[in-house]
Every structure is written in C-alpha cells, then in structure tokens.
Amino acid sequence: MSFHAKLLTVALCAGMVAGCKAKAGGSGAPSESPVAATPQQTGDEAPPAEKMGGFDGKRAFAHVAKQVGFGPRPSGSAAIGQLQEYIQAELTSYGCKVDTDSFTADTPAGRLPMKNIVAKIPGDKPGIIMLATHYDTKLLENFVGADDGGSSTGVMLELARLLCAKHGGYQVWITFFDGEEAVKEWSDTDSRYGSRQMAAKLAMSGDLPKIKAFLLADIVGTRTPHFKREADSTKWLTDLVWGVAKRLGYGNIFLDESMAVADDHDPFLKRNVPAVDVIDLQNYPGGDVYYWHTPEDTLDKVSAKSLAISGHVFLESIKQLQSR
Numbered sequence: 673m674s675f676h677a678k679l680l681t682v683a684l685c686a687g688m689v690a691g692c693k694a695k696a697g698g699s700g701a702p703s704e705s706p707v708a709a710t711p712q713q714t715g716d717e718a719p720p721a722e723k724m725g726g727f728d729g730k731r732a733f734a735h736v737a738k739q740v741g742f743g744p745r746p747s748g749s750a751a752i753g754q755l756q757e758y759i760q761a762e763l764t765s766y767g768c769k770v771d772t773d774s775f776t777a778d779t780p781a782g783r784l785p786m787k788n789i790v791a792k793i794p795g796d797k798p799g800i801i802m803l804a805t806h807y808d809t810k811l812l813e814n815f816v817g818a819d820d821g822g823s824s825t826g827v828m829l830e831l832a833r834l835l836c837a838k839h840g841g842y843q844v845w846i847t848f849f850d851g852e853e854a855v856k857e858w859s860d861t862d863s864r865y866g867s868r869q870m871a872a873k874l875a876m877s878g879d880l881p882k883i884k885a886f887l888l889a890d891i892v893g894t895r896t897p898h899f900k901r902e903a904d905s906t907k908w909l910t911d912l913v914w915g916v917a918k919r920l921g922y923g924n925i926f927l928d929e930s931m932a933v934a935d936d937h938d939p940f941l942k943r944n945v946p947a948v949d950v951i952d953l954q955n956y957p958g959g960d961v962y963y964w965h966t967p968e969d970t971l972d973k974v975s976a977k978s979l980a981i982s983g984h985v986f987l988e989s990i991k992q993l994q995s996r
C-alpha cells in the first residue's frame with residue numbers, strides 16, 4: 673500500500689524508502705515511541721482464544737512464522753509458490769471450499785504469474801461478506817514481510833479455520849490476493865494486481881453487486897498497533913468495525929483519527945462496493961511500523977496478541993454484518 677497524510681508527508685517521506693505517495697486529507701499526530709520489543713518466537717503472549725471470540729493468536733502467529741520461513745515471497749518467486757500450496761492446504765484442512773484464479777500480470781519487471789486464492793463459505797441469504805489480505809511480499813533484498821504480508825495472512829487463515837466450520841447467513845469469502853506490492857514504484861498500474869484482477873472478474877461475472885461488505889486487513893501484527901480510520905473507506909462500514917472494536921475494549925487501538933491509504937480495497941471501492949481497510953501504516957521513524965519495507969520487518973516485530981485483537985474485531989464485525 674502507499675500512505676498519505678497531508679500534514680506529515682514531508683517528515684514521513686524523509687524517513688521512508690522510495691515510493692512515498694502523498695495523497696490528501698488525513699490527520700493525526702505521530703504515535704508514541706515503540707516499546708522495546710522482546711523477541712519471542714512462540715506467540716505465547718496471545719490471550720486465550722476463549723477471550724477473543726475463539727480466535728487463537730498463537731495459531732495465527734504460527735502461520736506468520738511459517739511464511740517467514742519460506743523467505744522473501746515476491747510475486748512469481750518459487751517461495752510464493754510454496755506459500756500458495758501452504759495456504760491452499762491449510763484452507764482445505766479446515767473444510768473450506770477453495771477457488772483459485774491464476775493469471776499473468778504485466779509488470780515493470782515483465783510478465784509475472786500470479787494467483788488469487790479464495791475460501792468460499794456457503795450461505796443461505798443472498799449476499800457475500802468478503803474478507804481479504806495480500807500474501808505477496810515486496811520485492812526487496814532480504815525482505816521477509818513478517819508484518820507486511822505475513823501478519824494479515826496469518827489472521828485470515830485463522831479466521832478461515834473458525835468460519836469454514838460455520839455455514840448459513842450470507843456467504844463469506846476469504847480472499848488471499850497476490851501482487852498487492854508494487855514491483856518497482858507504487859502507481860495505479862504497478863500495484864494491487866490481484867485485487868484489480870478479482871474486482872474486474874467479479875464485475876464480469878455479476879457477483880460484484882452481491883458483496884455487502886469488503887473488509888481488508890494489512891499490517892496488523894505490530895507490537896504497538898494503532899489503526900486510524902482509512903479516509904477513503906466506506907463510512908458506515910468503518911463505523912461498524914470501529915464501534916465493535918470500542919465495545920470490545922480496543923478503543924485505544926482503533927483510533928478516531930483518519931489517514932488515507934491506497935490498498936487492495938481501492939478496486940472494490942471504485943466499483944461501489946462498501947469497503948474498509950484495517951491497517952497500521954505509521955511507518956516513520958519512531959512509528960509503530962518503523963521497519964516498513966525494510967529488511968527489519970522480521971518475525972520478532974510481530975505480536976500474537978496484536979494478531980488476536982484484529983482477529984477478534986473481524987470475527988465480531990462479521991457477526992454484526994450477518995445479523996443485518
């Protein structure tokens with residue numbers, strides 16, 4: 673994704689790797705300094721699943737560790753092929769029905785094979801609730817994307833384990849996009865390959881208008897998470913998710929400030945699908961994700977507790993959407 677907050681653009685871009693894209697709007701002060709992280713590789717700090725609506729942060733963390741173990745996973749790499757097999761095998765083991773869409777994308781590095789993976793949970797009401805993450809990692813040397821790519825993919829796999837066991841209500845589709853990251857520099861044509869492919873495909877098939885809500889997670893694993901309301905996201909859906917978070921006691925994490933971020937929800941927003949992006953992109957020095965798009969985005973940056981918090985909020989938000 674790319675990030676843009678008018679007031680902070682200069683300071684932020686100065687601290688970032690190439691590709692900062694200022695957009696418009698946004699507000700908010702820099703967050704507090706990150707707390708000293710104690711590296712731990714087990715996810716043991718995850719709250720008990722029964723306190724998190726059944727979401728097991730330890731399992732989500734194990735998925736992140738597995739992904740990091742494959743090494744850098746840019747689109748078209750052998751490592752992302754291993755991850756695709758892992759995602760499909762996990763989903764199948766939970767009893768999910770899995771659809772895949774293999775396609776090729778013309779990128780600044782040439783034509784690359786890509787694959788979207790969707791777990792489809794049947795429903796008896798007309799309509800689809802769509803959850804999504806990207807699972808590719810940015811093409812950078814020694815970049816394993818534990819938080820950027822890994823964290824939200826771990827959350828979605830754990831959500832699939834819980835949700836594929838339940839049928840009824842609206843259909844729930846859990847989507848794993850390839851090609852979110854820019855191959856060279858973020859632009860409308862070099863980024864979001866998977867989500868653009870899927871939105872276009874669903875528009876053609878006639879399924880797009882059936883999507884009641886599109887909920888995206890990206891970069892949700894940091895030890896000091898703060899989610900600002902993504903400025904372009906659909907207001908009622910953002911209100912719903914942030915309202916759930918507040919009721920669950922996460923009002924200090926889901927903040928009422930806003931910030932505009934370009935991400936995989938955009939191709940759906942553009943086609944009038946209600947969409948929300950839950951992302952922590954405080955990527956400046958001293959921010960929550962100071963390690964964004966650097967080789968420092970490693971497993972020790974990811975907290976099983978943070979994964980469980982976003983998982984809990986997604987689970988309860990789906991319950992709310994199912995009752996509408």
Ligand SMILES: [Zn+2]
Nearest residue numbers: 673810820853
């Ligand atoms: Zn990224």
